[in-house]
Amino acid sequence: MRPACLPTRLRGWLLDAYADRAGMAVWLLDEDNRRVRLLDPFRPTFYLAGPRHALDAVLRALPRRGCPLTTRWVERHELGSPDPVPVLEVAVHQPSRFPTLVRRLLQQCDQVQFYHVDVPLPQRYFYERGLFPLARCEVEVTVDGTIRAIHAVDSPWDTGYATPPLTILELSLEGRVSNPNHGGVCNLIVRVEGEERCLEGDDGAELVARLNQLLHRHDPDVILTDWGDSYILPRLLTLASRVRLPLALNRDADRPVGMQAPRSYFSYGRILANAGARTLYGRLHVDRQNSFVMAETGFPGLIEQARVTKVPLQHMARTTTGTGITAMQLETAHHDGILIPYRKREPEEFKSALELLHTDQGGLVYAPVLGYHENVGELDFASMYPSIMTRFNISPETVNCSCCAHDPAARVPEIGHHTCRHRTGLVPRTLIPLLSKRAQYKRLLAATADPMTRQVLDQRQTALKWLLVVSFGYLGYKNARFGRIEAHESVTAYSREILLQAKETAEHRGFRLLHAIVDSLWVHKPGATRGDYEALARAIAARTTLPIMVEGIYRWIGFLPSRVDPRMPVPNQFVGMFETGESKIRGLEIRRADAPLIVKKAQAEVLRSLSQAQTVVELRAHVTHALEIIRAYRHYLQSGRASLEDLIIAKSISREPQAYRHQTMTAIAARELLRHGVRLQPGETIHYVMTDAAAPLAEDRVRAVATLDGAWSYDARAYETLLLKSARVILAPLGLNPTDLDDLTNPGSSRA
């Protein structure tokens, strides 16, 4: 792919960068639509600190590693320390040997502190050169493709950037919706430049040859797959090896396909599965089924996150959003000459259990006033936690700094901490441009009518929203490089104070607080207009100094009861109809991934019917129609005509199948898959149908979808129970009790 004679100056988009023996391999998509591999003689560095004898020992050990290095003494800062510290800088001349060298030193030198050792090299390269994934660049090159100079001509903070004309080849499995690793055989579908082909797998050699042909002909920049990481690419590579044909997935033919094993991890209290990775060189592989950011924000959101975080696109697609925000903090640290420690070592300061009781609290919640209400305004603080971090300068090194301990203005409300009034912290410095860019996108969105442009802008602002959302959690998260629990506690303390101030301001102006949860308030005042709610938002913003906006005015909103105890309200569980005719729903089956489709369909129809009501009185009048809808669905279930798609229940397994102690539906289905030879990891989603929920033999109660053959039937009664539960939560506050709901919707009942 390297043209015989390159012009000395190139312009194009930076497609990929990775460590090579003599520098960083850089793939450019140039203005003549060529894909060019260049080499930048970049020498990554790391730093060492420690007792002189230990560093001398490292120095003596270094040259014997057989990898050219340069060392020198330099001064750098530890985060929060005003005085620089002398550290030994080690520059590695062969970037591809950097990880091995560091790994060996880490094992051998336990008296030395390591810095900058585990920042991925492509990110280090981007930081040093001011580049980022898919940046538009100007490059000066020698005839052999060595980069003399490279710089970006656009900025990751631009909002009106153009994306490169990428050629995308899609690989998927014919008709497949659930995880193919759980069973079944499918044909491979290839889509590229408007054409779709089905490659059948009878003759392995032919399949590999045909795929190679397509890869050579179209030379895609991106291979976009469904289940590519865990199923398609591993199987294609095995097949290619079996038939002894090379598979041209990589553009860089000297490289094997990158491989990362699957893993399970905890996030926000849930165990999640990552299907591992199959990554390419010079070409990008993105698996839609193994990418949170793709699922939430599509390709435009993925590009946006990769640009601002400087995490290579393939990695950004598969990693957590928290890794993205951490990468941004690492860049801030790197540019400020702050040492990036290997692993987080700073523990929590000792505090008494009494202090812990006061400080270790979350956001404030006011339980909702149960039932349906009219003319309710919802006011939301914009990116409340990141705004608090920037407004009050909350960062690991600014909380409880040594310079502001006695400044009353620096005190965090309620708890004994204070924040620095003199130096802006690393976390706020990282977040300020992010908040500003998202605000710009929102302004552009408000001023744009074109639906396609609106969609892209919305996906980009959502991608930034996710980075902002996790920025708070990462202050306290164990893997956050610059996290600190006291900073986390300070943010929640400020948030409680601010919500309290907002509530007081609303009540002072005659509004009644119906519900509040951390950064949102639902308030009501008879006869209040949009102008009144806007004025309230301005008053709250003035008092709290944080931006707050009217999310909308509800014609009506229902705060719905607990499914366990109908007298108990549940925070953030509601259905509401805005003046605009749009609805907002939280906590109902229709938004839950594990609810069967038939339940979602029925609930959606009920809500559509209710949405026609303008007032709570009219809502009550629509109950009869809602009951008819439920009755029709029960009839459909009882008739035995419900399809498999209607009935599938998707559940994430929280442990390995053998580790379940109780015979839950999920455990039974997981064990069934295990008996069929399917290997499952905690966090993975499995699909099943309820066949006889009350059967004495556990194996008869549910069947895993992947193992279903021709003969199976479903338990209509069990699905009816789910259906009734989903209706009850909406209709109970309108005066319908469970017995009446059951009787009035049962096709066989005389009351129906």
Next chain:
Amino acid sequence: MANAVLPAQVPSPLLAILHRSPLRLERQNGLVLLFGHPAVFRLGLCVATDRALAGDSVLYLDGANVFDPFLIGRLARAGGAAPNAVLGRIHVSRAFTCHQMARLVTERLAGALRTYRARLIILSGPLETFYDEAVPYQEVAGLLHRILATLRHFAHLGHRLLCLSPVPPPEAKGRDTLLKTLSAQANRLIWVEATEAGVSLREIGASAPRSWGISRVVWESL
């Protein structure tokens, strides 16, 4: 509401049992390891409360994020003491990574012992952060080695040390040797089990093995 009076009566039988066991920790016992069922964490909180009720200052190093000030408050109240006073005598630091735990023990503990004039150190789930697959085994083994050397040093200086360690979770594949390494350093080993009758404690390896039991009624009303 027949059991409404129970909370006031709970600590007496429970603390009486603890007092008869090596968990009394009034005297120098070296390193006592309480291991087995996750009930070890609750027992550790009971021991911390017991010592704080007696007026001692306690250092609680939490590697499992299980510190429960509400339980301590309830126990204190039931013991006839003001919860705030008891909570004020227990000093906590949480570690969320093995590197933080190592630094806490090797670099921060000595200062905290001086500041709070504490004699009792409770290490709650010291190994929980060491099961993180993201940190190579050799690295965690080195960190544990340094922690244990520091603990031996404090035991030698006459501090009382209680380690609370449940059996490794299934995800900790290949790292169950860490618990063996820890137990090899302990002066007294107490195995904790949950049974139908409640929670049982059994001393392992002593010349005259002994056991203690906490009834289900007492345990569940904590």
